[in-house]
Amino acid sequence: MLIVPEELPDGGGAFLIAWQLTGKRVLVVGGGEVSSGRIRNVLIADALVTLIAPADSLHPSTRFFVDHSDRVTYHSRLFAGQDDLEDVDMVLTAIDDVEESRRICSLCRERRIPVNAADIPPLCDFYFGSQVRRGPLQVLISTNGNGPKLANIIKTKIEAALPSNVGRAVENVGVLRSKLREIAPGTGGDVSKRRMQWMSKVCTSWTLDELADMDAAKMDELLSVGWPENRTLARSSHKNDSTKNLCGFLASGRLRSASCGFAIGVCVTLAMSKKEQHGRRSPSEWLEHASKARLA
Ligand SMILES: C[C@@]1(CC(=O)O)C2=NC(=C\c3[nH]c(c(CCC(=O)O)c3CC(=O)O)Cc3[nH]c(c(CC(=O)O)c3CCC(=O)O)/C=C3\N/C(=C\2)[C@@H](CCC(=O)O)[C@]3(C)CC(=O)O)/[C@H]1CCC(=O)O
Numbered sequence: 001m002l003i004v005p006e007e008l009p010d011g012g013g014a015f016l017i018a019w020q021l022t023g024k025r026v027l028v029v030g031g032g033e034v035s036s037g038r039i040r041n042v043l044i045a046d047a048l049v050t051l052i053a054p055a056d057s058l059h060p061s062t063r064f065f066v067d068h069s070d071r072v073t074y075h076s077r078l079f080a081g082q083d084d085l086e087d088v089d090m091v092l093t094a095i096d097d098v099e100e101s102r103r104i105c106s107l108c109r110e111r112r113i114p115v116n117a118a119d120i121p122p123l124c125d126f127y128f129g130s131q132v133r134r135g136p137l138q139v140l141i142s143t144n145g146n147g148p149k150l151a152n153i154i155k156t157k158i159e160a161a162l163p164s165n166v167g168r169a170v171e172n173v174g175v176l177r178s179k180l181r182e183i184a185p186g187t188g189g190d191v192s193k194r195r196m197q198w199m200s201k202v203c204t205s206w207t208l209d210e211l212a213d214m215d216a217a218k219m220d221e222l223l224s225v226g227w228p229e230n231r232t233l234a235r236s237s238h239k240n241d242s243t244k245n246l247c248g249f250l251a252s253g254r255l256r257s258a259s260c261g262f263a264i265g266v267c268v269t270l271a272m273s274k275k276e277q278h279g280r281r282s283p284s285e286w287l288e289h290a291s292k293a294r295l296a
């Protein structure tokens with residue numbers, strides 16, 4: 001829920017976004033080691049790369065991308081001028097010539113093409129950051145130019161703190177969301193609101209391990225039983241078979257008897273004590289715990 005702010009935010013930060021580059025053309029100028037890192041970063045985002053750099057100066061990893069990726073178009077020469085900027089959506093310079101970087105950046109600015117000049121912050125429209133990637137999970141660590149090495153050190157801490165299955169959990173939630181959109185399509189309005197509320201409930205009531213272990217059958221059950229009845233069938237409340245059937249049955253509202261309330265109470269208590277015993281945490285609880293424990 002959006003709370004009306006009491007004061008304006010402090011400035012001095014950068015705008016953090018997950019820029020979508022699928023099918024966009026990125027020009028990389030320079031073929032050294034830094035260039036190869038840049039190429040890798042934009043290939044991960046499915047960009048189309050044009051590389052301009054003399055062949056005799058290509059770093060082996062840059063050469064590898066030229067030789068193995070059909071998304072990389074290579075020109076063995078120096079940057080020629082504005083014609084090289086035709087139909088380009090983003091420019092990354094990684095050259096050992098600050099004056100030439102300056103010239104390329106000003107040509108880009110004339111065309112309003114976003115540009116990064118490696119290690120020359122005043123010329124950059126955006127900075128690179130240190131990155132953690134686990135499947136579709138992407139964490140960007142930026143010190144906003146204050147300490148790139150520190151960004152790298154913090155990245156290592158975050159990597160060590162993340163559970164190994166976090167990427168799988170995110171992937172599964174993505175699959176579940178797209179399946180949900182198939183059975184409950186539409187943008188905006190009540191259906192969208194209901195979808196968002198239900199997905200939020202699934203993410204908060206299932207543990208990270210459970211989300212990571214969610215298979216196709218479990219997703220189908222969630223969508224065919226949980227979604228219509230607005231329940232999340234959180235596995236922690238029906239892990240063993242005796243409670244599973246009873247709780248599922250009772251909570252579905254199909255059994256109408258005087259014993260109903262008592263039975264549900266027992267199931268919930270059992271499930272809750274089980275949850276406490278194993279100390280399982282939902283992703284949001286886990287993140288809160290991890291940030292306190294590891295980054296303190
Ligand atoms: C994240 C990462 C991505 C990447 O570039 O690939 C990155 N630098 C990385 C490493 C790194 N860079 C440098 C060192 C040596 C130690 C040190 O100086 O601290 C190390 C550490 C190492 O090599 O281990 C030197 C350096 N970097 C910049 C300057 C110029 C200046 O500050 O004026 C100088 C000094 C040159 C000099 O002194 O002459 C500038 C920038 N570097 C940035 C990003 C942007 C700000 C990011 C942020 O603040 O978060 C920004 C502003 C522009 C940009 O390039 O986009 C990558 C981490 C990869 C990883 O995760 O391991």
Ligand SMILES: NC(=O)c1ccc[n+]([C@@H]2O[C@H](COP(=O)([O-])OP(=O)(O)OC[C@H]3O[C@@H](n4cnc5c(N)ncnc54)[C@H](O)[C@@H]3O)[C@@H](O)[C@H]2O)c1
Pocket residue numbers: 029030031032033034035052053054057058059077078079094095096097100118119
């Ligand atoms: N951000 C970082 O982590 C980081 C780390 C090291 C260096 N750097 C900086 O990045 C830049 C590149 O570093 P590197 O180690 O890859 O350098 P490098 O010297 O290995 O490679 C430079 C490349 O640029 C090419 N080049 C030079 N002028 C060109 C032009 N006009 N047109 C096309 N290609 C041209 C060269 O032929 C070569 O392929 C340097 O300015 C360096 O200070 C950044």
